[in-house]
Amino acid sequence: MAEGNWSDMVSSASQVRHSETRGSIDGILAVTKHDMGRVNDLILSMAGSRVDLIPEIANHLISSGGKRLRPMLTIASALAHGYEAGDGHVKLAACVEFMHTATLLHDDVVDESDLRRGKSTARTIWGNQASVLVGDYLLGQAFKMMVEVGSMTALGILSDASAVIAEGEVWQLAAAKKMTTSEADYLAVVDAKTAALFSAAAEVGPVIAGAGEAEREAMRRYGRSLGIAFQLVDDVLDYGGVAADLGKNTGDDFREGKITLPVILAYAKGDEAEKAFWRAAMEEGRNDDDALAEATKLLHRHGALAATTDRARAFGAEAYGAAETLAPSPVREALLDVVEFCIDRIR
Amino acid sequence: MAEGNWSDMVSSASQVRHSETRGSIDGILAVTKHDMGRVNDLILSMAGSRVDLIPEIANHLISSGGKRLRPMLTIASALAHGYEAGDGHVKLAACVEFMHTATLLHDDVVDESDLRRGKSTARTIWGNQASVLVGDYLLGQAFKMMVEVGSMTALGILSDASAVIAEGEVWQLAAAKKMTTSEADYLAVVDAKTAALFSAAAEVGPVIAGAGEAEREAMRRYGRSLGIAFQLVDDVLDYGGVAADLGKNTGDDFREGKITLPVILAYAKGDEAEKAFWRAAMEEGRNDDDALAEATKLLHRHGALAATTDRARAFGAEAYGAAETLAPSPVREALLDVVEFCIDRIR
Incomplete structure (x- = not known):
């Protein structure tokens, strides 16, 4: 991955762009609006079942207010390559969202999470068992829809992603709560757990549009880099961003x-006492409010949040460069805006 | 489903068959031996991962001494239709076994089972979390292999089965421990949870061999009926078979x-006191050794085990009739033998 000068690229590129949509997802919402309506209808229909519990649980997650960025990427990347033949992009976008939803259902079981986006998780309402099985059902429905689309290449991309995501999850489980985790280890997990589905979501667009390998590679790179950047920005935001505002x-x-990543970077720069603090916090669960305040102080002292932001910017530059290879169009602008939106979340 | 006279069909058909293999799986073991060696190698290879925990858990299940009947059905049904073009049947057989293994991993989590075939379950050794995620990984690998085979029809059959199995599991979870479950309800669950994968395993054989719709339909019917028969026989054996040998x-x-099914049939015929007994046992967990002895007595009194066996025989006859449509060959004989083996387990 090239360590591009992201700020320079953005400022030069932005001269030819709609300034009012800079750093927002309004552009992608607008260009995908019509097709996302069809995606949403298809999602509701395919989450249906004669077994009432399935739509109950699926709709709990589906209606929980996620941005649906992944299926929007599929729609936008298909449109950016001139797709207009039918509903293949709509079906593949629904597949991507189902794969994501299935992952969330299983993740909440694995992480024993009680809340997601401020709402009770499915497992706290309906139990771990139902969460596991409804996740399996949605994954099965996703593969059924892929078969309907009939593109073996798209099927290959999405099934690869499915195995890679699960492998990354198992790796994280095996390595969890070990302060020996390196930056490379962590990026490999993010690559698998988060970036693989972003990458697949973006790559199936040119595939369904019949575009060539170079176009596929560019969208794969766009999705992957954007996915990593998103996760790293989330990591920074979870500690309040780079401004030293502990509140x-x-x-x-x-x-x-x-x-x-911020924790890994601060740990690497810490003295023995600080390393002991991080081990106690992460490996032994000494993570009360006082410990959180101390952790945030250490992250700022060692510039770990700023350094993580720099890495997010570098991946953002990579994604930006990949989308810049697209022919000029409102969709291209929208995809570029998404990158800026991602990074601009850090204030 | 036709209520065939299974005993008559078997005795007339068996006149032209190898009597030494009657009612055994020796025939299918022999005709699939070479290809099953390749299936087993592929399974070990595809269960591999740079994440050690994955092969550890997968091999725990894969080496646990199951008969591998499902992948054998795929190999045999491909060979019965003249498949000899390549390794497509080997890959599809491995997919079928991976789908089965993934289901077992998730089932054990859902049922909170500690033992399977006398061995500790993966979840008791490695935890629920790893069982969920490794199941997901194996399912992803299965779909990757299907894509390698390149048959969209086979992919459709197996992805349908995947969704149907999960739907059946959720239904069972929602309806679990309710004595209001009817015979039709129960058969629908067996159809989804067990018969769907048997059916898909047998149907992809003629598909990969390029056979027509009539051949596919016969193998689908063979697998489905055999799967239901197997489950009903298991249900009877769990109460010691039809002979009144409580030990x-x-x-x-x-x-x-x-x-x-035996419980559903005995409940339907029971008086109010017996119905109360069943509800206490099944819905409230009063299931100690004394209760088991009482349950077994009631099952015999109402002929519930014999009636379940009759239904198993009827499904066996359906499977038998479907395999009889095959052209004469050792593989056809082997598939007929499997049906007899299934039923003959009840003594």
């Missing part, structure tokens, strides 16, 4: 003992 | 509160 951090990752 | 029953289903 803003949510600290969810810290309280759950999730070792993210 | 032989394992009673696992009873102790786990699993409502199976």
Whole structure:
């Protein structure tokens, strides 16, 4: 991955762009609006079942207010390559969202999470058992829809992603709560758990549109880099961003003992006492409010949040460069805006 | 489903068959031996991962001594239709076994089972979390292999089965431990949970061999009916078979509160006191050794085990008739033998 000068690229590129949509997802919402309506209808229909419990649980997650960025990427990347032949992009976008929803259902069981986006998780309402099985059902429905679309290439991309995501989850489980996790280890997990589905979501667009390998590669790179950038920005936001405003951090990752890149970077720069603090916090669960305040102080002292932001910017530059290869169109602008939106979340 | 006269069909058909293999799986073991060696190698290779925990858990299940009947059905049904073009049947057989293994991993989590085939379950050794995620990984690998085979029709059959299995599991979870479960309800669950994968395993054979719709339909019917027969026979064996030998029953289903067909039939024929007994046993968990002895007595009194066996025989006859449509060959004989083996397990 090239360590591009992201700020320079953005400022030069933005001269030819709609300034009112800079750093927002309004552009992608607008260009995908019509097709996302069809995606949403298809999702509701395919989450149906003669077994009432299935739509109950599926709709709990589906209606929980996610941005649906992944299926929007599929729609936008298909449109950016001139797809207009039918509903293949709509079906593949629904597949991507189902794969994501299935992952969330299983993740909440694995992480024993009680809340997601401020709402009770399915497992706390209906139990772990139902969460596991409804996740399996949605995954089966996703593969059925892929078969309907009939593109073996798209099927290959999405089934690869499915195995890679699960492998990344198992790796994280095996390595969880170990402060020996390196930056490379962590990026490999993010690559598998988060970036693989972003990458697949973006790549199936040119595939369904019949575009060539170079176009596929560009969208794969766009999705992957955007996915990593998103996760790294989330990691920073969880500790309140780079401004030293301790009141803003949510600290969810810290309280759950999730070792993210800021923690890995601060640990690497810490003295023996600090290393002992991080081990106690992450490996032994000493993560009360006082510990969170101390952790945030250490992250700022060692510039770990700023350094993580720099890495997010570098991946953002990579995604930006990949989308810049597209022919000029409102969709291209929208995809570029998404990258800026991702990074601009850090204030 | 036709209520065939299974005994008559078997005795007339068996006149032209190898009597030494009657009612055994020796025939299918012999005709699939070479290809099953390749299936086993592929399974070990595809269960591999740079994440050590994955092969550890997968091999725990894969080496646990199952008969591998499902992948054998895929190999045999491909060979029965003249398949010899390549390794497509080997890959599809491995997919079928991976789908089965993934289901077992998730089932054990859902049922909170500690033992399977006398061995500790993966979840008791490695935890629920790893069982969920490794199941997901194996399912992803299965779909990757299907894509390699390149048959969209086979992919459609197996992805349908995947969704149907999960739907059946959710239904069972929602309806679990309710004595209001009807015979039709129960057969619908068996159809989804067990018969769907048997059916898909047998149907992809003619598909990969390029056979027509009539051949596919016969193998689909063979697999489905065999799967239902197998489950019903298992239900009877769990209470010691039809002979009134109380010492032989394992009673696992009873102790786990699993409502199976014998219980549904005995409940339907029971008086109010007996109905109250069944509700206490199944819905409230009063299932100690004394209760098991009482349950077994009631099952015999109402002929529930014999009636379940009759239904198993009828499904066996359906499977038998479907395999009889095959052209004469050792593989056809082997597929017929499997049906007899299934039923003959009841003594």
